[in-house]
Amino acid sequence: MSAQFLYGGAGILLFALGLWSLLVHEALLRKLIAINIAGGGVFHVFIAIAYRGDTAPPDPVPHALVLTGIVVAVSATALVLALHRRLEQAEESAADAEGRSESASASSAAPPPRTPTERTPTERTPTELTPADLTPADLTPETLHPETPHG
Amino acid sequence: MPTLLLLFDLVLLATLIVLALATVLSPEPRRAVMLFIAFGLWLALVWARLRAPDIALAEAAIGAGMGGALMLAAARRAAHRDEAAGGDGDKRA
Amino acid sequence: MKRDLALLLGILLALLAALLLWALHATLALEPGPRLAELASARLEETGVSNPVTAVLLNYRAYDTLLELAVLLAALLGIWSLGPAPAGYQRSGPALAALVDWIVPLAILAGGYLLWVGGHAPGGAFQAGALLGAAGVILRLSGEPSAGLPGEPAQRWLVVLGAGVFAVVGGGLLASGFGFLTYPPGQAKWLILLIESAATVAIGVTLTAAYVGGRPGSGTAHNGTGQSRTVQR
Numbered sequence: 001m002s003a004q005f006l007y008g009g010a011g012i013l014l015f016a017l018g019l020w021s022l023l024v025h026e027a028l029l030r031k032l033i034a035i036n037i038a039g040g041g042v043f044h045v046f047i048a049i050a051y052r053g054d055t056a057p058p059d060p061v062p063h064a065l066v067l068t069g070i071v072v073a074v075s076a077t078a079l080v081l082a083l084h085r086r087l088e089q090a091e092e093s094a095a096d097a098e099g100r101s102e103s104a105s106a107s108s109a110a111p112p113p114r115t116p117t118e119r120t121p122t123e124r125t126p127t128e129l130t131p132a133d134l135t136p137a138d139l140t141p142e143t144l145h146p147e148t149p150h151g
Numbered sequence: 152m153p154t155l156l157l158l159f160d161l162v163l164l165a166t167l168i169v170l171a172l173a174t175v176l177s178p179e180p181r182r183a184v185m186l187f188i189a190f191g192l193w194l195a196l197v198w199a200r201l202r203a204p205d206i207a208l209a210e211a212a213i214g215a216g217m218g219g220a221l222m223l224a225a226a227r228r229a230a231h232r233d234e235a236a237g238g239d240g241d242k243r244a
Numbered sequence: 245m246k247r248d249l250a251l252l253l254g255i256l257l258a259l260l261a262a263l264l265l266w267a268l269h270a271t272l273a274l275e276p277g278p279r280l281a282e283l284a285s286a287r288l289e290e291t292g293v294s295n296p297v298t299a300v301l302l303n304y305r306a307y308d309t310l311l312e313l314a315v316l317l318a319a320l321l322g323i324w325s326l327g328p329a330p331a332g333y334q335r336s337g338p339a340l341a342a343l344v345d346w347i348v349p350l351a352i353l354a355g356g357y358l359l360w361v362g363g364h365a366p367g368g369a370f371q372a373g374a375l376l377g378a379a380g381v382i383l384r385l386s387g388e389p390s391a392g393l394p395g396e397p398a399q400r401w402l403v404v405l406g407a408g409v410f411a412v413v414g415g416g417l418l419a420s421g422f423g424f425l426t427y428p429p430g431q432a433k434w435l436i437l438l439i440e441s442a443a444t445v446a447i448g449v450t451l452t453a454a455y456v457g458g459r460p461g462s463g464t465a466h467n468g469t470g471q472s473r474t475v476q477r
Contacts, residue, residue: 059281060296075319204366212374
């Protein structure tokens with residue numbers, strides 16, 4: 001009884017912790033780990049409820065449910081990671097294509113020097129200039145007064 | 152004897168929750184995944200204590216093992232991606 | 245701002261956890277009504293296995309396990325539909341290769357043991373399949389691009405083997421008048437062993453293929469791992 005509550009309570013804490021991490025963190029891998037920890041907490045509650053003390057045998061039905069749950073959780077994890085990799089590939093090839101067109105168009109004019117802090121210059125479209133993009137060489141009338149205003 | 156067992160239970164659960172906290176709070180992906188594997192193995196240990204050896208085996212092999220291997224590959228890829236983005240940022244432009 | 249939000253979410257989730265703890269406490273304080281555990285253990289001799297968890301998984305709730313294998317298959321089909329597998333890792337050195345030569349057969353042997361022992365002791369198809377999957381992961385990490393899996397057609401057959409044998413046994417029992425996955429008395433043990441063996445192979449192949457992470461047999465991805473990227477640049 002008390003052991004059931006102790007272990008079940010730990011499972012609930014793990015669930016809340018995983019849910020918090022899922023909501024707070026942004027990186028996909030951290031979200032995935034958070035979901036797995038929350039799932040582990042739910043499984044833990046199941047196992048704690050199935051526990052009947054050291055003398056009586058535990059309830060096998062929640063055990064079988066948890067076994068199913070573990071396998072399903074891992075297959076979902078594998079699928080999410082495959083989707084994530086595909087997404088990264090798509091982003092990368094889009095960035096590469098954009099980088100090529102950018103450098104091709106910039107080869108006629110003088111290419112603006114990039115600041116070293118700017119790691120992914122092609123995530124924004126080339127027309128969306130932020131103040132960080134503007135180095136003194138960029139301060140020409142065209143960039144200060146673009147032909148197609150936006151924003 | 153029961154107080155000793157209670158103490159054992161408390162140590163087991165405190166370690167479990169500390170491992171989960173460390174996993175959730177570590178920002179570096181590879182470190183987080185390794186801590187997650189440790190958390191899964193510890194969870195299996197706790198389930199063995201709760202007389203669920205079948206589930207403990209499955210969690211150690213499938214949850215911590217396969218899940219951890221999958222996530223480690225992803226973490227490695229993320230680290231390479233960061234390195235590539237930081238390393239040849241000026242080469243690209 | 246973001247820190248405040250995290251704190252607020254933390255407080256809300258702590259309240260949720262307190263509520264759940266109270267609900268758990270109230271549930272445990274109640275007199276337990278009729279439980280499935282007594283029912284499950286009372287008829288354990290008729291199930292053909294003496295490990296109660298295996299009995300629940302492959303006899304009482306066999307359809308559950310069938311659907312679980314279907315979920316595993318669906319996840320793998322999803323992974324395969326996302327494109328070809330990335331390139332493998334570089335070949336391992338002689339020390340690791342020698343270790344792999346030992347570990348992989350041992351993992352397969354231990355998998356077979358776990359499968360057999362699952363009838364009367366902790367073990368079973370999922371644990372055994374996970375060991376086969378671990379053998380595949382080790383092979384892949386040591387530089388075997390296919391992770392020890394056969395070619396694409398054989399791989400497709402092996403992946404559907406688990407759910408397929410399960411469904412064929414269930415359908416055959418239904419056709420011979422017993423009901424879907426209701427084993428005839430006295431034959432439950434061998435039917436369960438047949439299903440579990442097929443499921444073990446299928447789970448092992450599926451987990452390994454999920455680790456490989458792409459459609460087999462169509463060459464390697466142009467942009468898979470970091471290694472292949474650095475070679476390209």
